[in-house]
Amino acid sequence: MRDLQALHRTLQELDGQGYGGYKRLRGTYDLGDFRLRVDRVQVDPYAPPSRMRAVFSPGTLGLPSEATADRERRVATADYLARRFHSAASNGHTSPGSAPAPAPRGRWGNGGSGEEARAVVAYPCGQEILERSTVLIDDDRVEIRFEVGLPAAGRRIKGRLADRILTQRLPAILDQALTPEHRDDPALLEHVRLYTDQLALQSALTGRGLVAFIDDGAILPRRSGDSPLPLTDSAVAFRSPPSLRTTFELPSGRTVTGMGVPDGITVVVGGGYHGKSTLLSALSSGVYPHIAGDGREWVLTRDDAVAVRSEDGRAVTGVDISPFISGLPTGADTRHFTTTNASGSTSQAANLFEAIEASASVLLIDEDTSATNFMIRDDRMKRLVPDHKEPITPFVERVRPLREHTGVSTVLVAGGSGAFFDVADLVIAMDSYRPQDVTRKAHAIAADSPWGDEADASDLHLQDVAPFRARTPRxxxxxxxxxxxxxxxxxxxxxxxxxxxxxxxxxxxxxxxxxxxxxxxxxxxxxxxxxxxxxxxxxxxxxxxxxxxxxxxxxxxxxxxxxxxxxxxxxxxxxxxxxxxxxxxxxxxxxxxxxxxxxx
Known part of the structure; x- marks a missing residue:
């Protein structure tokens, strides 16, 4: 292992040499507070940056025992430190989900400017708290992994600049982000407690007969369709209808109250732009815990829930879609359906059964991203194209048997048809992003105007449809x-x-x-x-x-x-x-x- 002086000397010697000389940097250097390990050196200035890591002893960082007591806490702590490091490397300019931090400064000097300031590349974090390899917390060490763009003039090494990057800029970033005198320990512990509370609530959902939970006060809308950040201006806070309100007491001592979405078939309705798809999107991302301030940090869904949609053109290999599609004119075997170019309906059927095969206990479906002929067939179409001529048995006729035979719950957004009122256990109407329990009204409407006027014919058709039998593993x-x-x-x-x-x-x-x-x-x-x-x-x-x-x-x-x-x-x-x-x-x-x- 070489020391700081050896690193200084090597970089000074490399100044002005051909870029390939940077290969001499590979290895480990003792820089006092941490060891710098250069894992891979880029082959030229235009290649992906060099990969390096800073290795600390646990005692140097002084992480609280509460932050590293078990696997879950280490995941949260590593996530927190990764955000701190990214923010410091970005000179305090945060990306989505990054914890704020001022520009690096301290005993190692300032953060530099221009090429020097941009050289250290940290891996960004999103709104979700996830297990990342950016930070490794082990019993004998803590590693911070990152990349460094080693500087050059053309293809000649800028050794003096590289020296400043690795011996001043990098230690300054680490000093700002990680050392005890700069790290905000109360914020770290709150991040850890939030994560462990979220996991506790998520794991309690099944025992409470729920598939998801949304707290009162949640901000579900995002700033735009392609932004993960919460809407801040004129955002409507979520509030549970009284009939669905429930409370969780969590390990940290905090209590959260909001809407519980029960097992079964839940249909979400409402006018356009009133929040139906936004609610389903929040439930879809709720399989992961979110950071504080996201607005969805207390939107939690069972961690095995799967969003199902149509997907024209995808490949399918040996999936049994016969409970929905059979008797194709091509003679294709839908019990072992295989294609390199699935249609909207066959792709959605395959996606659904693949989700069940992947142990999903909850399906999340939006009418807007579904194949219409997979979801429903109205009476007029049935009169023109009889059931025995139609190979697709629509989801509306199979969602109840799916629930009864497999135990899988469904949360469905339906904006254009009331066909699912007959089979829904719960109907939620979104009105300006506020939910209302309209189940009784929806069931009354269904009773007054039933879906389909040829129930006997429909029952006869379903006798010929493949059952939801035990699946043979592929x-x-x-x-x-x-x-x-x-x-x-x-x-x-x-x-x-x-x-x-x-x-x-x-x-x-x-x-x-x-x-x-x-x-x-x-x-x-x-x-x-x-x-x-x-x-x-x-x-x-x-x-x-x-x-x-x-x-x-x-x-x-x-x-x-x-x-x-x-x-x-x-x-x-x-x-x-x-x-x-x-x-x-x-x-x-x-x-x-x-x-x-x-x-x-």
């Missing part, structure tokens, strides 16, 4: 995730795409992926699964998809998210833990996927 040929033509590891391209060999997995419709780091982690998971199944002969493995995804999640819980990094010496500072549901969603959309029990 056994994935894991080797298909590692095609022989693949020369590079699977890798993410932003939040919505994964490249596996020559194939691209489109995840743009998987809207519960909220961080590009989750997509990067799923790419690592796919690589890991592919390597598991790419053995020779009898050593090749096949596995039920649900079990394969669960093993990945269990590995992360047991060994940390670094377990997805493999044997690489480079730090995996950009990874964010995904859910089992999104891992399975990615594998399901891989076009060359093969099953060992029947399809492709």
């Amino acid at each position: 056994i994935v040929a894991l080797g298909s995730l590692a095609p022989s033509s693949k020369t590079k590891p699977a890798r993410a391209r932003g939040r919505t795409e994964i490249q596996v060999g020559k194939e691209s997995i489109d995840l743009s419709a998987v809207n519960q992926l909220v961080d590009a780091g989750q997509t990067a982690a799923i790419a690592r998971a796919i690589e890991q699964l592919g390597n598991t199944g790419a053995g020779n002969g009898s050593t090749a493995r096949n596995m039920a998809l649900e079990r394969a995804a669960q093993e990945i999640v269990n590995g992360v819980r047991a060994h940390g998210i670094d377990s997805l990094a493999g044997a690489s010496e480079e730090h995996p500072g950009y990874l964010v833990a995904p859910r089992q549901q999104e891992i399975q969603a990615a594998v399901n959309r891989y076009r060359p996927l093969k099953l060992a029990n029947g399809s492709r």
Whole structure:
């Protein structure tokens, strides 16, 4: 291990040399308060920045024992420190979800300006509190992972500037963000308590017969359709109708009161722009805890809830969609449905059953993003196209059997049809972002004007529809995730795409992926699964998809998210833990996927 003086000397010697000389920096340096480890050096000034980490002893940071007592608290503490570091590296200019911090200053000097100020690149955090690999908290060390753009003039090393970046700028950022004299310990502990309270409430939902909770005072609207930040001007605070109000007492001693959404079939109605889809969006993102001040920090949904929509053009491999679609004119077997180009209705049916296969206990569905012919068929259409000529049994006729036979609950936004009033356990009307319980009125309307006037014919039709029987697990040929033509590891391209060999997995419709780091982690998971199944002969493995995804999640819980990094010496500072549901969603959309029990 080299020391600070060795780092000074090396950078001074490199000044003016060719860019490749930066390779000499690889290794570990003792800088006093922390050790700097240079994991990877970029090959030229235009390549991705160099990857480095700062390693502290736990005693140096003085983290409170309450902040590191168990896995959940370490996740929250690491999330908090990652936000502090990002804010300090950004000179106090925060990104969505970042904790505020003034510009770095202190015993290591000021933060610099221009190229020097921009050189240290921290990984951003969103509104959700998630397990991130940016900060590692272990019994014997705390690591902060980041990137550094090593400076150059053309392709010549600017060694003196690099010296200031690594020996002044970087320590100043770390000093501001992490050391006890600058860290706001009360804010850290409040972040940890908020997270543990959120997890406690979320885990209590099932026992209370609820699928979700929204507190009184929540701010559900966002600033715009593409912004995760809460609306601040003229935002209407949420308030539960009396019939649905419930209270939770939490481990920290705090009490929260708001609307509980019960098990069963919940239909959300209301006029346009009154908050129906906003409510469903909040429930969809409520599978993750949110930071204080987000407005949705007390909007919590069961952590296995899945948003289901139509997705024209996606690939489907061996999914049983027969309870909704059967008797296709093409003769396709819908008990093991396979296509490289699904329609709106077949894609939504596949998405629904894949969600159930991924252990979802709650489905979240918006009429606006659904295939109309999958959702309903009105009387006029039935008279023109009889049921025996229509291969699709609409969701309105199957949502009640789905609930009764599988136990899965549904929260559905319906803005244009009252067809679901007959089958709803609860009907919520949104009026200017305020919910009202209108169940009795909706049921009275349904009784006065029932959906369909040929009940006997409808019952006869349903006798021919496949039941919601016990599903046979789909056994994935894991080797298909590692095609022989693949020369590079699977890798993410932003939040919505994964490249596996020559194939691209489109995840743009998987809207519960909220961080590009989750997509990067799923790419690592796919690589890991592919390597598991790419053995020779009898050593090749096949596995039920649900079990394969669960093993990945269990590995992360047991060994940390670094377990997805493999044997690489480079730090995996950009990874964010995904859910089992999104891992399975990615594998399901891989076009060359093969099953060992029947399809492709």
